[in-house]
Amino acid sequence: MIALHQVSKIYSSRQKSGPPTIALDNVSFSVDRKEFVSLVGRSGAGKTTLLKLIIAEERPTKGKIFFDSKDISKLKRFQIPYLRRKVGVVFQDYKLFPKKTTYENIAYVLEIMGKKDEEISWEVSQVLEIVGLKNRAYNFPSELSGGEKQRVAIARALVHRPDVILADEPTGNLDPYNTFEIIRLLNKIYEMGTTVILATHDRELINILKKRVITLEEGKVIRDEQRGRFIL
Ligand SMILES: Nc1ncnc2c1ncn2[C@@H]1O[C@H](COP(=O)(O)OP(=O)(O)O)[C@@H](O)[C@H]1O
Numbered sequence: 001m002i003a004l005h006q007v008s009k010i011y012s013s014r015q016k017s018g019p020p021t022i023a024l025d026n027v028s029f030s031v032d033r034k035e036f037v038s039l040v041g042r043s044g045a046g047k048t049t050l051l052k053l054i055i056a057e058e059r060p061t062k063g064k065i066f067f068d069s070k071d072i073s074k075l076k077r078f079q080i081p082y083l084r085r086k087v088g089v090v091f092q093d094y095k096l097f098p099k100k101t102t103y104e105n106i107a108y109v110l111e112i113m114g115k116k117d118e119e120i121s122w123e124v125s126q127v128l129e130i131v132g133l134k135n136r137a138y139n140f141p142s143e144l145s146g147g148e149k150q151r152v153a154i155a156r157a158l159v160h161r162p163d164v165i166l167a168d169e170p171t172g173n174l175d176p177y178n179t180f181e182i183i184r185l186l187n188k189i190y191e192m193g194t195t196v197i198l199a200t201h202d203r204e205l206i207n208i209l210k211k212r213v214i215t216l217e218e219g220k221v222i223r224d225e226q227r228g229r230f231i232l
């Protein structure tokens with residue numbers, strides 16, 4: 001479904017004379033449909049860069065990236081929205097609209113896709129059911145706990161029925177209890193048939209998951225194991 005072939009990403013320095021940063025160095029792997037893959041590594045290892053390449057927010061400096069057999073490394077700007085429709089993204093800091101309710105935060109995705117009100121209302125209620133937040137539909141983000149906010153963000157990432165969910169340190173701001181709940185939820189989404197790619201530096205979490213782990217170190221894949229453990 002997603003395949004990287006010898007992908008490197010080099011950021012040039014923001015100051016003219018500064019050295020470039022090699023964020024990813026000759027990375028190759030593929031992810032099949034209905035896989036759950038964790039991408040682990042220390043801060044700065046290149047996890048976020050990798051996710052940005054998959055949604056074409058950044059372009060590789062070298063190498064090719066395939067999404068459903070289509071090379072996305074050279075997509076034209078107008079082609080990017082079609083790619084994004086296949087993907088849902090979840091961030092560490094939720095990125096909810098503070099002045100929109102839970103319902104509105106989720107409905108928004110379908111509104112910009114031009115869906116009808118009845119369909120929106122049905123789809124939003126479906127995802128609220130999945131994430132267990134039906135009773136929070138009309139609350140604003142400021143009225144929700146961190147765990148609840150992340151569940152809203154996951155519902156929003158899910159509402160257009162993407163083929164893959166990319167989660168970038170989704171539990172980074174959560175306590176252990178809520179971390180566990182979010183991981184359970186991602187696992188449930190995976191079991192419902194969606195591919196999940198989870199970037200994290202949380203060891204315990206990975207050791208609980210017992211699923212495929214790709215380990216990055218200084219931009220290189222140093223390990224790729226089914227039922228992997230977090231070793232650094
Ligand atoms: N826009 C950017 N410009 C320059 N350097 C960047 C940029 N984004 C990330 N980097 C650098 O690339 C490396 C990898 O960063 P990142 O992908 O964010 O790692 P991670 O998500 O694993 O913490 C780091 O050294 C980081 O400082």
Ligand SMILES: [Mg+2]
Nearest residue numbers: 047048049168
């Ligand atoms: Mg990151």
